[in-house]
Amino acid sequence: MESFALLLAATLNAGTVLAFAALGLLINERAGIVNLGAEGMMLVAAVAGYATAVHTGSDWIAFAGGAAAGALLAAAFGVLVIWLNTNQYATGLALSLFGAGFSAFVGIRYTQEKLTERPRFEVPYLSDIPFIGPALFKQHPMVYIAIALTVALAWFLYRSRAGLVLRSIGESPESAHALGYPVRRIRLMAVMVGGALCGVSGAYISVVYTPLWVEGMVAGKGWIALALTTFATWRPARVLLGAYLFGGVTMLQFHLQGEGVQIPSQFLTMMPYLATIVVLVLISRNATFIRVNMPASIGKPFFPGS
């Protein structure tokens, strides 16, 4: 029972990493842009966040640093795909490759640095409840912020005018343009907000989740987050649920290793990646279902004729 509570706590923690990134990518894709650079942005943000945390000692400034790094890279990506009409897949891939190299290059002097122990955050009273208290209410504040962000994003997309405009751009940029909305500027904003959230996720990995900096430490979480948006059929609440599910799979693997299960550790490490494939297969099987739910302009360039 005790170990189950620990597993639950770890699942929420791991899910938070994926949730921030996947919610960011959801915003992108709702505006019709796929950013395959998520992995690269998260890596650079992980270094930026870690360096900020080492120098300032504040997690919050570190998250801001990670967000800024993510937004900056996303802006470069955005200008290329939105104004120069470059291929979204290729450009995102370029960003991922660049981010992997750049983060390794910049981060090399932080591989030896260590962060000081952080005081644990506890929700007063609630954390004293036996069993679920420690599991649910002794988490990093970002875990709760991720949940709040999901609710806020759902409200924004479905209950606010700005969200309606964003979704309409994702469905038909031509119509939104004809109605007089600055499609390209809004798309850039969406891309940058998405990048910032991927950045927060990256910084959370290096500052809270692991916490240290190692080359390539994001280990495919950016790609898994990309798969999550499809899995969630582009809905915020399902993204959060999916993030916890994948967080659970990741943590189960460590849990099983800890329990001394007689499976080679490499096969356990494969689990999240295999789970991603399985989930993609299950959800994509019904092509019509995906097509109905997918923002219609996703991945397609929009060039307003002058």
Next chain:
Amino acid sequence: MLKLEARPDASKTMSVMSPVIALAITVVIGTILFMMLGKDPVRGLYVFFVEPLKSVYALTELAVKATPLILIALGLAVCFRSNVWNIGAEGQFIVGGIAAAGVAMTADKETGRWIVALVLLAGVFGGMAWAGIVAFLRDRFNANEILVSLMLVYVADQFLGYMVYGPWKDPAGFNFPQTITFLKSTNVPKLFTGFRVNIGLIIALLAVAAFWVLLFRTYAGFQLQVGGLAPAAARYAGFSSRRALWTALLLSGGMAGLAGALEVAGPLGQLTPYVPAGYGFAAIIVAYVGRLHPVGIVFSGVLMSMFYIGGELAQSRLGLPKSLTGVFQGLLLFTLLACDTLIHYRIRWQAARPAPKTTSIVASANTATTGKGA
């Protein structure tokens, strides 16, 4: 205000010039980077662009690294031309290497040189099988090939780890995670004694010719490209998009697997956790910088190989991290994609505010006439 204006036809000049401009921009950024790091930029550029060409030995090393890049990029070019996004060549490379190692380790003292052919063939089939999973899941279940192929890279990497830490670990290897050193008879024949470059280079050059013929002189290649450029037209013509998917993935998987086999049975001579050297990802850049054209890929493959060697030299000579290679590779692809805009558009200077109506008509008439004249 700068404005993009669509060209009536794609510019052939720009298509060739774009990689050159991109390289120039990358070099400029590199120079700035060297200066910011307090290194002499001339020395930095020398290490990247002159040193790898200085001696016969350096040139052969350049070929050693260019070989896998060219082989993989050829396959990827077919993929990207047919709009199939296989970005998991790294995984196909690893599985090709594992399969090749499996065959190489069956050799004993009596085995003849013919086994090299089997080793390479195993690599091809290994890579094909790994890419075949992607094709199957895309074809049967509509699963996104970008994500599936990439996830399989991580799976392949772990599988390699399992083999070298587990069943295939050399019992006399002091517990290092590596297989036995393969017998001499299984090694890919070298071209010259004393140099690491082997017949892989010849295979790569033959493959360049073969892919050129496939893409530009066969009906199958034509079908693949139409499917990529105009899916609707391809459907109307009755070209099977499913066949294109399978062909592109099996072909690129096979090439990546072959590259993996050549690497494992060539310069490495055994299986270690360090088989994946990022060639599968770098080859994506090679394919794009080479304009998805077999001949262009030879040039870009050599260029990217220079980046690899330059990175190693920068580490030993300038004390810079080896990951500088990745920075430059990423930058090159990024700038290339930006420069490629100039193939279909030209940059025009335009007044920021729209001019009064009468002049705007004159202005548009002017651009129309110049547009025709150009």
